[in-house]
Amino acid sequence: MKMKVSRSLAGFATLALALSAPALAGGPTSADLANDAASTGDVLTYGMGPQAQRFSPLAQINASTVKDLIPAYSASLGGEKQRGQESQPLVYDGTIYVTGSYSRVFAFDSHTGEKKWEFDARLPDGIMPCCDVVNRGAAIHGDKIIFATLDAHLVALNRNTGKVIWNKAIADYQAGYSATAAPLIVKDMVITGNSGGEFGVVGEVQARNVDTGELVWTRPTVEGHMGTLHGQPNGISGKTNATWPGDLWKTGGAATWLGGTYDPGTNLVYFGTGNPGPWNSHLRPGDNLYSSSTLAIDADTGVIKWSFQTTPHDGWDFDGVNEFIPFDMDGKKLGAKADRNGYFFVLDRTNGKFISANKFVMQTTWANGFNPKTGRPNYVDANRPGPPSADGKGNSVFASPSFLGGKNWMPMAYSKDTGLFYIPSNDWGMDIWNEPIAYKKGAAYLGAGFTIKPIAEDHIGALRAMDPRTGKIVWEYKNKAPLWGGVLTTAGNLVFTGTPEGYLKAFDAKTGQELWKFNTGSGVVGSPVTWEQDGEQYVAVMSGWGGAVPLWGGEVAKTFKDISQGGSLWVFKLPKH
Amino acid sequence: MIARRSLLGGLASIVAGLALPSPLGATPLAKVKELGVLRAAVYKDNRPWSWNDGGTLRGIDVDLARALAAALGVRADVVEFLAGEDLGDDLRNVVWRGGLLGFQPCDVMMHVPFDRKLQLDNDQVAIVAPYYREGFGAVCGNEQSDCEVPPPQFKGRRIAAELASIPDLYLLGGFGGVLRSDVIHFPTGYETIAAVGANKADVAVATQAQIEAALFDLKNPGIKRRKGPLQAIMSPGWDIALAVKENSRTLGDAIETLIAAMAADGRMAAIFGQYGVTWKPALAG
Numbered sequence: 001m002k003m004k005v006s007r008s009l010a011g012f013a014t015l016a017l018a019l020s021a022p023a024l025a026g027g028p029t030s031a032d033l034a035n036d037a038a039s040t041g042d043v044l045t046y047g048m049g050p051q052a053q054r055f056s057p058l059a060q061i062n063a064s065t066v067k068d069l070i071p072a073y074s075a076s077l078g079g080e081k082q083r084g085q086e087s088q089p090l091v092y093d094g095t096i097y098v099t100g101s102y103s104r105v106f107a108f109d110s111h112t113g114e115k116k117w118e119f120d121a122r123l124p125d126g127i128m129p130c131c132d133v134v135n136r137g138a139a140i141h142g143d144k145i146i147f148a149t150l151d152a153h154l155v156a157l158n159r160n161t162g163k164v165i166w167n168k169a170i171a172d173y174q175a176g177y178s179a180t181a182a183p184l185i186v187k188d189m190v191i192t193g194n195s196g197g198e199f200g201v202v203g204e205v206q207a208r209n210v211d212t213g214e215l216v217w218t219r220p221t222v223e224g225h226m227g228t229l230h231g232q233p234n235g236i237s238g239k240t241n242a243t244w245p246g247d248l249w250k251t252g253g254a255a256t257w258l259g260g261t262y263d264p265g266t267n268l269v270y271f272g273t274g275n276p277g278p279w280n281s282h283l284r285p286g287d288n289l290y291s292s293s294t295l296a297i298d299a300d301t302g303v304i305k306w307s308f309q310t311t312p313h314d315g316w317d318f319d320g321v322n323e324f325i326p327f328d329m330d331g332k333k334l335g336a337k338a339d340r341n342g343y344f345f346v347l348d349r350t351n352g353k354f355i356s357a358n359k360f361v362m363q364t365t366w367a368n369g370f371n372p373k374t375g376r377p378n379y380v381d382a383n384r385p386g387p388p389s390a391d392g393k394g395n396s397v398f399a400s401p402s403f404l405g406g407k408n409w410m411p412m413a414y415s416k417d418t419g420l421f422y423i424p425s426n427d428w429g430m431d432i433w434n435e436p437i438a439y440k441k442g443a444a445y446l447g448a449g450f451t452i453k454p455i456a457e458d459h460i461g462a463l464r465a466m467d468p469r470t471g472k473i474v475w476e477y478k479n480k481a482p483l484w485g486g487v488l489t490t491a492g493n494l495v496f497t498g499t500p501e502g503y504l505k506a507f508d509a510k511t512g513q514e515l516w517k518f519n520t521g522s523g524v525v526g527s528p529v530t531w532e533q534d535g536e537q538y539v540a541v542m543s544g545w546g547g548a549v550p551l552w553g554g555e556v557a558k559t560f561k562d563i564s565q566g567g568s569l570w571v572f573k574l575p576k577h
Numbered sequence: 578m579i580a581r582r583s584l585l586g587g588l589a590s591i592v593a594g595l596a597l598p599s600p601l602g603a604t605p606l607a608k609v610k611e612l613g614v615l616r617a618a619v620y621k622d623n624r625p626w627s628w629n630d631g632g633t634l635r636g637i638d639v640d641l642a643r644a645l646a647a648a649l650g651v652r653a654d655v656v657e658f659l660a661g662e663d664l665g666d667d668l669r670n671v672v673w674r675g676g677l678l679g680f681q682p683c684d685v686m687m688h689v690p691f692d693r694k695l696q697l698d699n700d701q702v703a704i705v706a707p708y709y710r711e712g713f714g715a716v717c718g719n720e721q722s723d724c725e726v727p728p729p730q731f732k733g734r735r736i737a738a739e740l741a742s743i744p745d746l747y748l749l750g751g752f753g754g755v756l757r758s759d760v761i762h763f764p765t766g767y768e769t770i771a772a773v774g775a776n777k778a779d780v781a782v783a784t785q786a787q788i789e790a791a792l793f794d795l796k797n798p799g800i801k802r803r804k805g806p807l808q809a810i811m812s813p814g815w816d817i818a819l820a821v822k823e824n825s826r827t828l829g830d831a832i833e834t835l836i837a838a839m840a841a842d843g844r845m846a847a848i849f850g851q852y853g854v855t856w857k858p859a860l861a862g
Contacts, residue, residue, distance in 0.1 A: 102678070128659060128666075128676045150678070174621075176659070200740050200764070246749075246758045251740055278741055283749040283757070387750055437812055439695060441620055441660035441667075442688035443711070443784060444812035446746050 027142040027159065028092060030188050034264050043091040043529045046137045046182035047411065050262035051326040054413035054488050056530045060537040061574060062492030066506045066516045069572050072538065073113035074520075077106060077567035084134040084546025085567050086409070088182065088486060088527035091540070092140055097159070098542060098569055099135040099182075103149040105157060108569060110533060117162035121149045127173050132547050136259070136409070137182030137527075139190060141210050146190055148179035154192060156213060168213040170194065176201060181259030186269060186299050189216050193256025193271055193321075203254035203290075205271050205297060217302030221273045222252035223289045227302055237304060243286040253277040254291040258321035258409055263335075265326075266350055268296040268305055270335065272321035279448055280434070281315030282387035288313060292320035294337055294345075296352060306352030310339045312376060315384045316366055316432070317403035324349075325421075327414050329468060336468055338412055338423045340405030341377075343370065346468050358471030360464055361406035362427040363455060365399055385432045385448065400429030402452045404482075404548065411527055413487040413495065418509050420474055421466045422495045424483040428556060429455045453555045460559060463487070463497055465512060475512030477505075481559040482549050486527025488539075496539065498524020500549070500560050504541050504570065522566025539572045605825035606649075609684055614652045617642035618671040618683040621657040624767040625790035625852040626688055629657065637786070638687035640848045641708070645685075648835045656683065664690065665699055672820050673701035684821065684828060691818035691861055702820045705829040706836040707859030708845065712814030713744060715782045715803040716792070718773040724780075724803040729755050736760050737769035737778035744769075744782035747810050767791050774800050782807065786854045793853020816859035 028044050036042070037049025040058050048054050061069060077085070077100045084101040091097075095116060096108045103121035108114065129150055138147040144156045144165055151173040156165040170192060171177030177196040184191045189207040203221035208214060219227045223238025241249055253276045260271040276284060276291035292311040295304055311318040318341040326335045326349050335349035342364040346355040354375030366384070367377035385397045404426065412423045430450045438447035454460050461479030466472075485498035494515070495507045500523035506516040523545025530539045544567040550560065609615055619627035619638045627636035639655050646653035658680065661667050668686065675682040689695075691707040717724035721734050729752045738745040740762045748760045763769045766783035770791035773781045781788075792800060821829040839845045840858060849856035 123678050125676075125679050126657070126659065127678055128661060128670045128680065129678070133677050174659070246760045247762055248749075248760075251762055278746070278749070280746070280750070283746065283754075285754075437692075437815075439664040439690045439692065439815075440662070440741065441623065442626070442664075442690065442817065444690070444713075444743050444815050445663070445741075446743060446811055447663055 027144070028140055030141070030185065033141065033185055040532045043089065043531050044140055046088055046139065046184070046259070047261060047323070048488070048529060050184070050186065050264065052261045052323050052411060053325055053327065053416070054411060054486065054527070055415050056488070056490045058490055058530055058532055058537045059492040060532070061490070061494065061530070061539065063494060063508050063515060065574055066492070066494060068574050069506070069516055069518070069539070070575055071518070072571045072573045074571070075108050075113040075115065075569045077104065077544075082565040082567045083544060084132045084525070085542040085544030086134040086136050086525050086547055087542050088137040089529050089540045089542065089569065090138055090140050091529065091531045095159070096540060096569065096571070097138055097140065097145050099138050099147050100567060101133045101135060101544065101546065103135060105138060105145060105147055105162065107159070107162060110538075113569070113571065119157055119162045121151075121153070121155060123149065123151050124173065127151055127178070129178050132551070134547055135180050139183040139185045141185050141188070141190070144210065146183050146185070146210070148181060148183060148192060150178050150180070152177040152179045152194070154179070154183065154190065154208070154213060166213040168208065170206060171196070181257060184260050184262060184269065185210060186262045189299075191260060191269055193259055195255050195257030200251040200277070201255050202250075202252060203256045203273050205256055205260065205269070205295075205302070207302060219297055219302040219304065221254040221256055221271070221290050221295060222249055224249040229301055234302060238289050243289045245284055245286065248284050251277060252288060252291060254293070256321065258323065261323055261325060262299065263326040263349060265333065267299050268349070269299050270324035270326070270349075271295050271297065272324065272337070274319040274321055275311075275314045275317050279317065280387065281313055281384065286313065292318055294320065294324045294347070296349070308345070308347055308352045308354065308375070310337065310343070310345060311341045316341070316399050318405065321409070322407060323411050325412070325414055327468070329419070334468070336414070336421055338407045338421070338425070338466070340401065340407065341366065342401045342406035344421070344423065344466050344468075344471070356471055358466070360423050360466055360473065361401055361425055363400040363429065365429070386434060396431050396433035398429055399432055400455055401426070402428045402430035403450065404428065404452065404552070408484065408548070410484055410525070411486040413489040415489040415509055417491055417493070419467065419469070420509070421468060422487045422489055422497075422509075423464045423466055424485065424487055424497055425462050425464055426460050426482045427454070427456050427462055428452055428460050428482070451554050452552050460556065461499070463495070463507070465509075477507060477512050477514065481563075482556065484523075484525040484547050484549055488528040488530060490530060496528045496541075498526065498528065498541055498543075500525065500545060500563055502543070502563070504528060504572075518572070520566075520568065520570050521564070522568070523560070523563045536573050541570055543568045543570055604827040605684070605822070606827035606831050609649065609651060609828060612651075614654050615642070615646040615649060615685065616654045616656065616681070616683045617646070618656055618658050618686040620688055621659050622765055623688070624765060625786060625854060627657065637849055637852055637854065640851065642685070642687055644839065644844065644848065645832055645835055649831065664695055668699045668702050668820060673822050682822070684825070685832065686820045689818050689820040691816035691859065701823050703823050703826060703829050704818050704820050706833040707816040707818040707861045708836050708840070709786070709817045709849075710814060710857040710859050711817055712785050713782060713807055713810050713812060714785050714788050715780060715807060716770055716773055716788055716800050717780050717803065718800045719776050719779045721779040724801045725805050727808060728752060731780050732756060732759065734759060734779035735777070737763055737772045737781040739763055739766040739769060739783065742766065743810065743812055747807070748782060751809055770800065771795065789854045790852045816861050818859070
């Protein structure tokens with residue numbers, strides 16, 4: 001600890017801090033991160049605990065008092081980069097750390113909102129991210145704040161000064177790779193996935209030494225590719241070419257772009273994988289492992305312990321990246337995932353065994369439930385988009401959910417108190433067809449044409465409370481525009497989430513009754529957090545409309561065309577009496 | 578000129594005519610001349626059209642952009658960009674909006690298909706001056722001595738295609754999928770022909786320009802070009818043009834005039850010839 005203090009660039013400040021709060025000088029350890037769900041004075045991990053349950057035991061703000069919640073302060077990210085604030089704040093040692101769009105990190109005083117420092121990654125001019133310029137959050141460990149950049153770097157900053165400690169390329173941005181997820185830190189390793197919009201990307205999970213950024217292990221997520229441990233080959237993922245035709249496994253997709261969760265009890269990290277390529281499923285018969293799956297990976301060695309494919313042989317762009325949240329029920333060690341494909345899965349988290357899959361959206365045209373014996377979907381064959389054809393526009397198929405999913409990136413929450421999962425979902429479908437001739441890279445190409453459209457008169461977004469025991473929706477809150485922000489639940493019988501219309505809202509966790517709302521001035525697509533400071537409970541969320549939704553037009557766009565962009569941190573608390 | 582070549586006929590011209598003049602009062606063509614530079618965008622890794630040859634940007638599109646700038650009496654600023662998922666992404670990032678991370682819009686984007694639907698779907702740009710007729714072909718080498726057989730008879734050979742291209746979809750999906758497990762993938766069409774030359778593939782399906790350029794560069798008598806058509810390939814060929822912003826019609830007009838002159842006096846054929854590609858006039862031209 002002394003070494004760290006003497007090495008610090010802000011030696012005096014750190015020393016002063018050390019005198020007043022000696023326990024904090026070294027910064028959070030991996031043990032602190034593993035305990036984050038129980039520690040109420042800080043928010044150390046993306047998901048408020050490595051299991052990412054997003055549950056807080058705090059109850060000062062509760063179903064009775066929440067009506068009095070007022071802003072404590074707001075802090076602008078400034079500049080012209082006012083779009084797509086999908087981040088979740090971290091809180092530690094009197095500081096709120098938050099990432100901004102365009103690969104920025106900010107440190108704000110958690111008492112006043114005053115800015116302590118800002119880091120802007122220098123991004124190459126040539127990168128053109130497919131979807132938006134978002135970032136979903138940082139990780140904290142020791143003296144470091146670590147985050148991923150749009151040009152696929154992982155950057156460790158000194159948490160007191162914002163100065164770079166190390167900076168590693170985790171993939172080649174020139175080959176179409178990017179990075180937007182919050183890193184996961186487990187046992188002094190920083191564990192990340194990868195992302196890329198380009199066909200040809202192969203998904204991978206990487207673990208690095210948190211102090212140096214050097215690789216510890218890698219695990220590709222498409223069968224046939226070799227993993228590594230300490231630079232040595234460590235076994236191929238799956239069995240080469242077992243579920244892919246020809247050499248398509250070499251470019252199979254399955255990007256791990258949303259990051260992962262961790263269960264200390266099983267020592268497994270859980271990562272979801274993206275959809276396979278090429279988009280048309282008829283060209284790649286087979287299950288195409290491990291696309292659209294959840295993988296359980298041994299945290300020490302990077303070896304796959306089990307996998308479960310939520311959309312075998314995907315044909316609708318149902319990416320399987322969604323978070324897998326470990327939870328216990330009736331003495332069983334389980335995990336749950338609300339998938340793009342509209343189903344809420346409960347699995348045995350020790351071995352991946354299928355427990356149940358239930359619809360959490362209005363409609364799933366692609367399948368009629370799952371077979372409880374096999375854990376595979378009962379496909380509706382007529383609703384799979386057709387094969388490419390030379391003779392004009394192929395049959396148009398209506399598919400629901402749309403490729404943006406029954407649930408997209410935005411994380412759900414699980415309450416130990418109510419036993420319910422709170423899922424930010426969307427009810428929308430798409431017409432999808434083969435374009436006779438489209439163009440790609442200046443040459444003729446057969447693409448997919450699609451139009452996303454609402455399927456209900458009164459809403460697209462719906463926050464739903466799912467009972468994992470029965471598979472039934474206990475309550476729902478409908479929202480006109482698509483929901484695109486994360487969820488927080490607390491022991492105060494509350495559920496918080498944001499809306500594109502600009503509100504942060506609080507609901508009764510048992511009934512879904514809306515109890516409080518506040519308009520932040522721009523759409524809320526970030527994930528709220530809560531913590532306790534000087535005896536008072538605080539709630540914080542980012543405001544700033546953006547993400548993938550505004551890129552899709554048509555009827556859906558009518559629900560958000562008047563929303564202004566922004567970039568601010570909002571912090572709330574109860575008034576002092 | 579515009580009236581004859583424009584994909585939208587008179588309507589677009591009328592709309593353009595109603596558009597307000599720019600705040601500077603100068604037409605886009607006048608602005609290019611005043612600034613003394615034509616900023617032209619070319620695809621990254623698109624040999625023989627545009628590629629980075631050991632630090633030097635080379636290719637047919639690069640030379641054509643430089644020739645256009647020279648004819649306008651200005652300097653050429655040729656910049657590469659990474660292809661998006663489809664042409665709409667490219668037109669947005671390169672021509673009318675710019676990249677979200679600071680990539681400045683270009684005066685002209687090379688290598689844009691001259692297609693009515695593409696124009697209708699992207700009304701912020703004008704697709705003008707078609708300069709080449711492209712299509713697909715095949716080469717054989719090594720074990721595949723007869724390159725004229727119906728494609729299903731390539732079964733069992735190593736068949737090379739650029740990833741996520743029409744040749745790829747043709748080989749994976751055509752003829753009931755009989756060739757699916759024989760397809761091997763490469764990042765570019767040019768590399769598929771090189772792979773045949775290096776005995777890493779027996780057959781390659783690629784664009785005519787990729788085939789001609791690779792045959793010219795490799796000078797490998799072992800690579801044979803298929804003379805007959807590829808049965809049931811999804812595209813009969815297409816014209817390649819360039820794009821300017823919808824409100825840059827004055828620049829588009831000037832470029833059309835220059836392209837027509839270069840086609841007439843042999844400069845166009847000479848540029849293509851440098852790369853071993855036989856210039857074929859666009860059908861729409």
